[in-house]
Amino acid sequence: APEFDPTEHPHRRYNPLLGEHILVSPHRTKRPWLGQVDPPATEKLQEYDPKCYLCPGNSRSSGEVLPQYTETLTFPNDFPAILDGPLPAAPAPPHPLLTAEPVQGGCDVVIFHPRHDLTLALLTVGEIEKIIVEWTRIYVKRGMHPEVKYVQIFENKGAIMGCSNPHPHGQVWSLSSIPQIPATELSNLVKYSLGAPADPPSGAPLGDQGKPCMLCEYAHFERGAKERVVFEEGPWVAIVPWWAVWPFEVMLVPTNRHITSLLDLTPDERNTFAKALSRLTKKYDNLFRCSFAYSMGIHQRPTPTQLDEAGEAAHLHLHFDPPLLRSASVRKFLVGFELMAEAQRDLTPEQAAKRLRELPEVHYLDEES
Amino acid sequence: APEFDPTEHPHRRYNPLLGEHILVSPHRTKRPWLGQVDPPATEKLQEYDPKCYLCPGNSRSSGEVLPQYTETLTFPNDFPAILDGPLPAAPAPPHPLLTAEPVQGGCDVVIFHPRHDLTLALLTVGEIEKIIVEWTRIYVKRGMHPEVKYVQIFENKGAIMGCSNPHPHGQVWSLSSIPQIPATELSNLVKYSLGAPADPPSGAPLGDQGKPCMLCEYAHFERGAKERVVFEEGPWVAIVPWWAVWPFEVMLVPTNRHITSLLDLTPDERNTFAKALSRLTKKYDNLFRCSFAYSMGIHQRPTPTQLDEAGEAAHLHLHFDPPLLRSASVRKFLVGFELMAEAQRDLTPEQAAKRLRELPEVHYLDEES
Ligand SMILES: O=P(O)(O)O[C@H]1O[C@H](CO)[C@@H](O)[C@H](O)[C@H]1O
Ligand SMILES: O=P(O)(O)O[C@H]1O[C@H](CO)[C@@H](O)[C@H](O)[C@H]1O
Numbered sequence: 001a002p003e004f005d006p007t008e009h010p011h012r013r014y015n016p017l018l019g020e021h022i023l024v025s026p027h028r029t030k031r032p033w034l035g036q037v038d039p040p041a042t043e044k045l046q047e048y049d050p051k052c053y054l055c056p057g058n059s060r061s062s063g064e065v066l067p068q069y070t071e072t073l074t075f076p077n078d079f080p081a082i083l084d085g086p087l088p089a090a091p092a093p094p095h096p097l098l099t100a101e102p103v104q105g106g107c108d109v110v111i112f113h114p115r116h117d118l119t120l121a122l123l124t125v126g127e128i129e130k131i132i133v134e135w136t137r138i139y140v141k142r143g144m145h146p147e148v149k150y151v152q153i154f155e156n157k158g159a160i161m162g163c164s165n166p167h168p169h170g171q172v173w174s175l176s177s178i179p180q181i182p183a184t185e186l187s188n189l190v191k192y193s194l195g196a197p198a199d200p201p202s203g204a205p206l207g208d209q210g211k212p213c214m215l216c217e218y219a220h221f222e223r224g225a226k227e228r229v230v231f232e233e234g235p236w237v238a239i240v241p242w243w244a245v246w247p248f249e250v251m252l253v254p255t256n257r258h259i260t261s262l263l264d265l266t267p268d269e270r271n272t273f274a275k276a277l278s279r280l281t282k283k284y285d286n287l288f289r290c291s292f293a294y295s296m297g298i299h300q301r302p303t304p305t306q307l308d309e310a311g312e313a314a315h316l317h318l319h320f321d322p323p324l325l326r327s328a329s330v331r332k333f334l335v336g337f338e339l340m341a342e343a344q345r346d347l348t349p350e351q352a353a354k355r356l357r358e359l360p361e362v363h364y365l366d367e368e369s
Numbered sequence: 370a371p372e373f374d375p376t377e378h379p380h381r382r383y384n385p386l387l388g389e390h391i392l393v394s395p396h397r398t399k400r401p402w403l404g405q406v407d408p409p410a411t412e413k414l415q416e417y418d419p420k421c422y423l424c425p426g427n428s429r430s431s432g433e434v435l436p437q438y439t440e441t442l443t444f445p446n447d448f449p450a451i452l453d454g455p456l457p458a459a460p461a462p463p464h465p466l467l468t469a470e471p472v473q474g475g476c477d478v479v480i481f482h483p484r485h486d487l488t489l490a491l492l493t494v495g496e497i498e499k500i501i502v503e504w505t506r507i508y509v510k511r512g513m514h515p516e517v518k519y520v521q522i523f524e525n526k527g528a529i530m531g532c533s534n535p536h537p538h539g540q541v542w543s544l545s546s547i548p549q550i551p552a553t554e555l556s557n558l559v560k561y562s563l564g565a566p567a568d569p570p571s572g573a574p575l576g577d578q579g580k581p582c583m584l585c586e587y588a589h590f591e592r593g594a595k596e597r598v599v600f601e602e603g604p605w606v607a608i609v610p611w612w613a614v615w616p617f618e619v620m621l622v623p624t625n626r627h628i629t630s631l632l633d634l635t636p637d638e639r640n641t642f643a644k645a646l647s648r649l650t651k652k653y654d655n656l657f658r659c660s661f662a663y664s665m666g667i668h669q670r671p672t673p674t675q676l677d678e679a680g681e682a683a684h685l686h687l688h689f690d691p692p693l694l695r696s697a698s699v700r701k702f703l704v705g706f707e708l709m710a711e712a713q714r715d716l717t718p719e720q721a722a723k724r725l726r727e728l729p730e731v732h733y734l735d736e737e738s
Contacts, residue, residue, distance in 0.1 A: 087379075339688075340551075
């Protein structure tokens with residue numbers, strides 16, 4: 001009988017962070033693509049766009065004028081998905097199967113830089129460090145509000161990821177309840193911390209109160225195994241997770257110790273974090289020589305004041321979900337089977353990690369010609 | 370204090386079928402859209418396309434020539450995501466957190482009709498009935514294979530949903546394990562059947578062995594409440610579910626009795642099912658006067674031979690997940706917050722149901738001019 005070959009044989013992998021399976025069909029990249037081709041993100045933008053509502057000195061949608069800011073800047077979203085409280089209580093459910101609860105909080109926009117034509121991949125490490133400091137500030141400011149139970153920092157980058165303005169920016173949504181996905185992750189992290197061996201098999205550091213941490217253990221193991229590692233930067237490791245769904249999905253995790261949130265980072269850890277973000281986004285742009293689209297999100301302790309079991313079990317990490325698969329204009333569609341049955345990917349995480357690992361880290365726009 | 374208004378106040382709803390929450394931010398449709406605009410699906414196609422690998426008499430990717438078929442036709446996918454077994458067993462996991470199992474089975478393509486330019490919305494009820502018979506035949510044929518544990522019938526319609534050929538067709542993927550989403554649904558259906566009151570509050574029919582069925586109960590309640598009903602067709606009801614994620618998501622369910630699979634349908638139920646599919650897809654096309662994109666999937670008893678608790682608890686239903694939100698070219702992007710935190714929608718399910726309900730059922734291309 002032939003041996004099992006993960007690059008040839010369809011198989012399912014398990015994601016212990018979400019408790020979900022994913023189908024891997026690596027031989028599938030061989031099929032020709034006759035479907036939708038998106039415009040590649042290769043257009044050169046102006047440094048300042050008079051029509052952009054995020055450029056310094058321009059008017060926001062609300063009419064308010066932006067200052068002549070010179071570094072990262074945060075302001076409340078003019079079209080927030082979540083509103084300030086207090087909200088009236090929801091009426092009794094019309095049927096036990098039909099329940100609803102009000103959600104309050106707020107939405108912020110974090111402009112990364114005054115220049116319209118830059119992205120994380122083109123900022124200096126120093127400029128990225130300022131963004132990390134700003135994320136930390138907002139996490140604390142919003143998270144200290146008594147009604148806020150969760151702060152989600154994220155970035156939609158690129159038109160094909162629903163971003164409506166290329167000016168470099170991210171968002172922060174703060175809510176009065178812990179959303180579905182981080183709640184699931186936290187509950188699995190708590191379960192692991194209670195049930196895992198007290199001597200982590202990989203020799204990873206233990207979490208708070210000496211409890212094992214799934215992410216510390218996982219990242220530590222990957223660091224040794226190397227196959228799915230894109231790069232290491234100080235204590236940070238960039239991994240294509242064993243259970244990655246998106247073609248070039250990456251998880252960025254600190255591995256030196258259990259770190260529950262941005263607030264725990266030392267200046268040194270912040271600096272290597274900025275370097276890691278710079279390296280990863282440069283590699284991404286170099287993959288298909290375009291401004292690489294993705295959704296990025298930071299998962300951590302829900303708020304600085306959540307001191308319970310779930311708060312302690314949280315381990316800071318970032319997810320990057322990029323849609324491109326074959327080229328700057330051909331993406332992976334997570335549709336049909338994926339929406340109705342199970343996530344499915346067309347190349348193995350190991351193949352994706354190898355490609356990213358071997359890419360240069362000088363941005364293609366900065367190459368000497 | 371003001372009263373809670375679901376069309377003004379952000380809130381979360383609960384989906385008992387998947388055990389997940391979704392964030393509803395109805396005031397958000399007021400924001401202007403400056404993001405990606407997709408090409409609208411309004412192009413007129415030819416009845417026969419010499420380059421289409423699904424048109425009668427043309428060559429498939431494998432080189433094989435398609436017969437001069439005159440109605441629905443099924444053949445194995447030339448680039449299947451799942452392969453015939455037997456496959457070698459997966460090696461022992463390199464770490465307890467990194468597990469994998471081989472998956473075998475097969476993938477079929479179901480051509481709906483020889484005409485290249487038609488879609489479900491433009492077929493006759495008789496032609497749709499033939500597709501239902503064909504789906505049933507494949508469900509039985511694939512599902513009777515001893516290695517197959519699950520058969521997923523689905524359709525990706527439209528280029529923006531990753532469909533690479535407009536020739537009307539769907540797919541059937543058969544697998545040696547039950548995929549993530551149906552497995553979750555089944556486990557919630559089983560839990561409900563064991564824990565719910567023996568006298569269903571809405572007066573819905575009981576399931577097999579006199580057990581309550583969540584979907585029977587839910588659909589029965591919605592039929593009475595009317596607010597989220599798009600239309601009724603004999604025993605079938607088309608609902609925008611209380612927990613819908615996609616802007617105009619619809620669930621199609623039979624409500625007369627507990628029906629576990631396509632195989633249980635009487636000729637009459639099959640006929641009204643075809644009528645319901647025709648009405649729904651016509652309304653969809655009329656919403657933005659374009660060939661409306663969606664992913665559709667059939668959930669039912671995993672295979673005809675799964676006779677255990679989960680097999681009995683299954684209730685046949687279809688999900689339609691369409692991406693368009695504002696017009697034929699502006700879709701909802703489920704990105705950033707949705708990928709990192711929680712599904713989020715911009716109009717209430719009740720608002721979506723009202724718009725669909727009020728749409729004419731004569732296809733816009735068939736209007737008298
Ligand atoms: O099989 P197709 O139509 O070529 O491919 C399409 O449907 C599949 C099943 O939903 C997806 O995995 C692919 O990403 C999508 O492009
Ligand atoms: O807030 P934006 O950038 O206008 O909107 C974008 O991000 C949001 C949060 O991920 C999504 O809900 C929207 O669908 C998307 O278009």
